[in-house]
Amino acid sequence: MSQRTVTRRYAAALYEEANANGVLEAVDEDVRMLLESLDSNRPLVRVFESPVIPQDKKDSIVRELLGDRVEDLTVRFLRLLIRKDRETMTEAILDQYQTLRDEQRGIVDAEVTVARPLADETRTTLVGVLEEKTGKEIRLHLHEDADLIGGLVVRIGDRVFDASVRSQLGALHDRLREATLSENALDDGA
Template identity: 35%
Template sequence: MLNVQLARKYAQAIFEIAREEDKLVEYGRELAEVCTGIESVPAASAFLSNPQVETKARKELIGKLFEGELSPHVYHFLLLLVDKRRFGLLPAIEAEYGRLSNEARGILIADVTTAAPADDGQQEAIRAKLAQLTGKQVQLRLHEDEDLIGGVVVKIGDRRIDGSVAGRLETLKKELLANK
């Protein structure tokens, strides 16, 4: 719980800087690239998160990897995380930053699960319908689950819309058992 709270505070800090500079998208992209890059090399991730490794050595690695590649504020933010021994929180910070950024820009992320891959037309139809329902711009995160049989399940935040065949069959089963 403490780590989640810390990640939120750090994410809020870099978010405020990005908002002041009108660079919400750029900072988000840079944070995501850093996370992806470091997670793709487990040894680098372990090295940067290891409290037994000297701060100077970890900062040197950050410098070699990212100096000149990132905006100055994001680069110095990474160095701050190293100084405060919070670099291991970077994935959680990046996720929270993304949430804050999307909220500020009026974007909702919808997790859409289908039984088979949704083609471009289906994706656009789902996106348009969700935008109409929510009044906001919607980005889709696509998932597949053959157990749905057909249809779609959409999750936006804590709301879940089940339009799947499996969901309808489960509802029908409950209704039939309730009428016994």
């Protein structure tokens, strides 16, 4: 079974349990906090990933660190991951959980690369256009890349819209080269 399939199944199971137990919002907050903690505390990640640290030690670390700080379901879920030897996938599963919840809420991430910073008004307009096109709420992530020269590149999920000057110049270059090659071929044939 692929890692992606496993992460989806565990994320969906966590969602279903949280929903069934009426603790969805609390688990959402736990997941957000855990992802932030794992991101900022790489030694903790190494504990989860270490094959040398026994499962019972990992289990006690989870209980001690999180015991009263998070929803009981969250602790039980993390302990389940440890028992099932899936603790190395914790971050991926929690990320997938957030993605699942965002999908349910109609929120998508838009990775937008621009050549230079956008004015607030332009940013607001861009979000509005993207929300209109996708029919979803947009969570905008802006990146700068001066090599674009101008324009922008938008990535939403698997879709990419490249309206950068660099891309347009590249396409123009290709068309000019094709035209030149065609002319040369005609000249050689005459």
